[in-house]
Amino acid sequence: ADAKAGAEKITVCAACHGMDGQSSAPIYPNLAGQSATYLELALKAYRAGERSGGMSAVMTPQATNLTDEDIADMAAYYSQQ
Amino acid sequence: ADAKAGAEKITVCAACHGMDGQSSAPIYPNLAGQSATYLELALKAYRAGERSGGMSAVMTPQATNLTDEDIADMAAYYSQQ
Numbered sequence: 731a732d733a734k735a736g737a738e739k740i741t742v743c744a745a746c747h748g749m750d751g752q753s754s755a756p757i758y759p760n761l762a763g764q765s766a767t768y769l770e771l772a773l774k775a776y777r778a779g780e781r782s783g784g785m786s787a788v789m790t791p792q793a794t795n796l797t798d799e800d801i802a803d804m805a806a807y808y809s810q811q
Numbered sequence: 812a813d814a815k816a817g818a819e820k821i822t823v824c825a826a827c828h829g830m831d832g833q834s835s836a837p838i839y840p841n842l843a844g845q846s847a848t849y850l851e852l853a854l855k856a857y858r859a860g861e862r863s864g865g866m867s868a869v870m871t872p873q874a875t876n877l878t879d880e881d882i883a884d885m886a887a888y889y890s891q892q
Binding site: 753756758760762766771775781 | 864
C-alpha cells in the first residue's frame with residue numbers, strides 16, 4: 731500500500747470525508763485515525779454490495795470502480811491522517 | 812440523548828470498540844471522535860439489516876435489541892470519547 735499514491739486517489743472521497751479525514755458533515759464518518767485494515771474492509775463491503783441504506787447509494791458506485799490496490803492506497807492515506 | 816446512561820449500555824460494545832472508543836483490533840473501527848449522528852446512522856443500519864458481510868453477523872443481532880433511546884445514549888457516549 732502506498733499512502734502517497736492514495737493521496738492522489740482520494741479527491742472524490744475528500745468532498746465528504748475531508749483531505750484530512752475529518753468529515754464535512756456529521757452524517758459522514760471521520761476516517762482519520764481508523765486503521766487501514768478497517769478502512770479496506772469497509773470499502774470492500776461497499777464494493778461487494780454488502781451495505782445498503784445510509785449513504786450506500788453514493789458509496790457503492792464509487793467503490794465499484796476501485797481496484798484492491800486503489801483501496802489499499804486510499805486506506806493507507808486516511809489511516810495516516 | 813444521555814451519555815452517562817450510554818456509558819452503562821456499552822459493556823458489550825466495549826469488548827471490541829473499547830470503553831474509550833479505541834478498538835481492540837484493527838478489523839474493528841474506532842468510535843472515538845465520530846459524530847453521534849454518524850454513530851446512530853450506523854447502528855440503525857445494522858438494526859435494519861442494511862449491512863451484510865464484515866462483522867454484521869455480530870453487529871446485527873446486537874443492534875436488533877436496541878431501542879432508539881439506547882442508540883442515542885450509546886452514540887452520545889462514544890462521540891464524547
